[in-house]
Amino acid sequence: MGLLNTKGQLQxxxxxxxxxxxxxxxxxxxxxxxxxxxxxxxxxxxxxxxEKASIDFITLGDLPEFSCSAGGIKGNCIDAVKLLVxxxxxxxxxxxxxxxxxxxxxxxxxxxxxxxxxxxKNRCTPNKPSDCGVWQVYLYQPKKITSKLIKDTPVSLxxxxxxxxxxxxxxxEGYNV
Amino acid sequence: xxxxxEGEQFNWIFVLVAxxxxxxxxxxxxxxxxxxxxxxxxxxxIRFFGGKVLAASSKIDVGDSxxxxxxxENGLRFGYSVLLGQLCTDNxxxxxxxxxxxxxxxxxxxxxxxxxxxxxxxxxxxxxxxKYPFQVTNFIYLADPKTRFYLVKDAASxxxxxxxxxxxxxxxxxxxxxxxxxxxxxxxxxxxxxPPSPVDLKxxxxxxxxxSFVSINLRKKPMEASFFDFQTSSWxxxxxxxxxxxxxxxxxxxxxxxxxxxxxxxxxxxxxxxKLLSSFYSERANLLGQIDTKEGCHYAEMSKTLLAxxxxxxxxxxxxxxNLAGAGxxxxx
Numbered sequence: 001m002g003l004l005n006t007k008g009q010l011q012x013x014x015x016x017x018x019x020x021x022x023x024x025x026x027x028x029x030x031x032x033x034x035x036x037x038x039x040x041x042x043x044x045x046x047x048x049x050x051e052k053a054s055i056d057f058i059t060l061g062d063l064p065e066f067s068c069s070a071g072g073i074k075g076n077c078i079d080a081v082k083l084l085v086x087x088x089x090x091x092x093x094x095x096x097x098x099x100x101x102x103x104x105x106x107x108x109x110x111x112x113x114x115x116x117x118x119x120x121k122n123r124c125t126p127n128k129p130s131d132c133g134v135w136q137v138y139l140y141q142p143k144k145i146t147s148k149l150i151k152d153t154p155v156s157l158x159x160x161x162x163x164x165x166x167x168x169x170x171x172x173e174g175y176n177v
Numbered sequence: 178x179x180x181x182x183e184g185e186q187f188n189w190i191f192v193l194v195a196x197x198x199x200x201x202x203x204x205x206x207x208x209x210x211x212x213x214x215x216x217x218x219x220x221x222x223i224r225f226f227g228g229k230v231l232a233a234s235s236k237i238d239v240g241d242s243x244x245x246x247x248x249x250e251n252g253l254r255f256g257y258s259v260l261l262g263q264l265c266t267d268n269x270x271x272x273x274x275x276x277x278x279x280x281x282x283x284x285x286x287x288x289x290x291x292x293x294x295x296x297x298x299x300x301x302x303x304x305x306x307x308k309y310p311f312q313v314t315n316f317i318y319l320a321d322p323k324t325r326f327y328l329v330k331d332a333a334s335x336x337x338x339x340x341x342x343x344x345x346x347x348x349x350x351x352x353x354x355x356x357x358x359x360x361x362x363x364x365x366x367x368x369x370x371x372p373p374s375p376v377d378l379k380x381x382x383x384x385x386x387x388x389s390f391v392s393i394n395l396r397k398k399p400m401e402a403s404f405f406d407f408q409t410s411s412w413x414x415x416x417x418x419x420x421x422x423x424x425x426x427x428x429x430x431x432x433x434x435x436x437x438x439x440x441x442x443x444x445x446x447x448x449x450x451x452k453l454l455s456s457f458y459s460e461r462a463n464l465l466g467q468i469d470t471k472e473g474c475h476y477a478e479m480s481k482t483l484l485a486x487x488x489x490x491x492x493x494x495x496x497x498x499x500n501l502a503g504a505g506x507x508x509x510x
Contacts (some may be wrong), residue, residue: 008184012191019195026199030206037213041220045279048224055231056285063286064312064454070508071501074312081468085461098453101268102285126464160507161468 050149050177057151057172060108066137068158077156077165080124083110083135088126090138100140105175108138112157114167142175149174219280222259226272226300227282229253233302234287234315242306246346247299247322254299261319262294265442272319288447290430291319292389293439303344307426309419309490310497311458311510313450316426318433320347324387326432327352327365334368334395343429361385366432367392372403375410382407389435393428399491402431402440413437418444419490452487455496459483462509474506475499483509 061067061078065086068079089095112120112133120133150173157168233245246252264271272289274280288307303318320326326349330338343349354369359381365388367373372392373381382388390405394415401415416437418427427444434440459480466476479499486492500509 012187015191019191023195023198023202026202030202030209034206034209034213037210037217041213041217041279044217044224045220048220048227052227052231052282055235059235064314064510065457067312069312069510072308072311072497072510074306081461081464082457085457085464088464089457089460095453095456098449160465 053149053174053177054151057106057149057174058153058170060172061153061155061170068160075158077158078110078168078170080129080135080157080159081161083137084124084126084129086137087124087135099138103138103140104177105140105142106138107136107141107171107173107175109171110135110137110155110157111169111171112166113154113169145175147176149177215275216279218257219259219274222255222274223272223280223282225255226253226261226274229300230282230287230302230304230317233304234317242344243304244344244346245302247301252299253302255297258296258298260294260296261291261300263289263291263439265439265446267442267445270443270446286314286450287317288314288430288443288450289317289319290433290440290443292321292433292435295321297321301346303346305426305429307447308424309421309451310493310500311454313447313454316430316447318344318429320433321362322348323362324348325350325360325363327357327359327363328432329354329357329365329367329369331369333370337395338368341425341428343432357381359383359385359388362387364388364432364435365390368395370396372405372412375405375412378405379410391431391434393431400428402428402434404435404437404440406437416441416444419448419493421493448490451490455483455487458510459487465507465509469507471506475502476506476509479509 062074064074066078066082068075068077068082090099117133119131122128122132123134123136124130124132150171152169152171155168155170157166158164159166229245229251232251233243247254260275262273262277264273264277270284270289271277272282272284272291299322301320301322305316305318307313307316324347326343326347328338328341328349328351330351330353338351341351354373357365359365363385365381367390369392373390378390392403392405392412394401394403397415397417399417399419401417403412403415405412414437416431418431420426420428427447430443431440434443462476462480462483466474466480469476482492482496482499486496
């Protein structure tokens with residue numbers, strides 16, 4: 001009787017263990033499935049954020065802060081004087097704070113492409129507005145860069161003082177987008 | 178025998194406990210799965226919404242407006258019911274779907290006017306570039322295609338109301354107080370000298386759901402919009418907004434909004450941008466003064482006016498006139 005009793009107890013223990021393992025496996029399976037699905041949804045959303053950021057970047061030239069205008073009517077070009085004004089004001093806190101919340105971590109730079117000149121590599125600043133071809137209007141980098149999204153688009157740069165247009169390139173680097 | 182009976186009893190208890198644990202797992206999983214699918218649908222909805230808004234914005238020609246009719250071939254139809262809401266704070270404005278835990282569309286430069294929340298299957302979108310007097314940003318107006326807008330006029334406001342040009346994709350009717358007949362999902366905007374009393378509004382609303390009331394005070398300078406709150410049964414205090422002869426974009430914003438809080442916040446975002454751009458153009462005028470020393474170009478004067486404009490938006494006409502007077506010189510904006 002004692003032996004039978006022990007055998008029965010062993011069988012019960014075996015069954016309990018089997019069911020326990022079964023439950024644990026199901027649990028792991030479900031958790032895994034849930035995690036994978038959640039990650040896929042988050043990825044989907046991040047893809048959307050990246051797409052949106054890309055479109056925002058290449059349409060930056062449409063912002064009134066950069067685009068040229070005449071008599072209050074917006075034109076399809078970039079005003080070089082506005083770039084200098086933006087650089088100057090970007091040194092003030094309130095202005096900078098506003099654009100940090102708008103652009104986030106980014107580097108926005110306009111380059112002169114044509115006509116090609118030796119001075120093209122020189123940086124333009126409010127104090128040195130001529131003999132230059134690089135306008136870095138906004139730079140705000142995170143301490144640690146984990147990803148970088150670079151977008152560029154050709155633009156027409158307008159110099160109101162000379163009433164001339166040149167070909168330029170707008171390059172935007174977005175960090176941790 | 179007794180022992181055998183106990184063993185069988187134990188077996189049944191064991192089967193019941195193990196069975197319920199397994200069953201509860203599956204039930205829990207089903208709920209979680211439904212939650213996941215909802216989240217997935219929310220993200221799809223916000224992607225769809227964002228894509229359509231961006232596409233509509235990119236189609237806008239210089240100085241023109243753009244609209245996307247939900248009935249059009251490329252219109253915004255979700256195919257299922259979506260709760261679309263807007264959350265506006267001083268610094269950020271977000272359009273979200275359902276709870277918005279994940280599915281949210283953070284607005285950058287755009288200014289959106291829409292009801293605080295709306296349960297919709299499709300959406301009408303109207304985008305209007307806002308000039309005050311310089312190009313500031315795009316105003317985006319969102320509404321449920323089923324919403325009927327009633328603009329209520331009286332003798333004093335008839336001409337003003339008749340001159341309002343709201344895009345034809347929206348169902349807008351201009352009526353007098355006596356002609357007004359409400360249906361479900363109605364939005365009533367009063368341009369009358371006195372807004373109706375809370376009692377009259379409750380009677381008018383009757384059992385209809387999704388009805389909201391706004392009153393525009395045309396006599397005040399700047400104009401003011403008050404929103405009727407059914408919880409407190411009272412009109413909100415007036416929120417100031419700015420319009421010119423040619424530009425009524427902020428007024429249209431009041432027509433598309435349903436709460437004072439959201440309208441005020443959205444208007445404040447727009448005004449902050451005007452002030453920022455005004456100081457930007459003031460600085461530009463200073464710089465132009467250094468570049469262009471031609472006589473008769475009053476850049477310094479213009480710079481001063483623009484700086485004053487950052488504090489007093491009623492100077493809009495003065496700013497516009499000074500810029501136009503500068504024709505022949507370099508344009509400040």
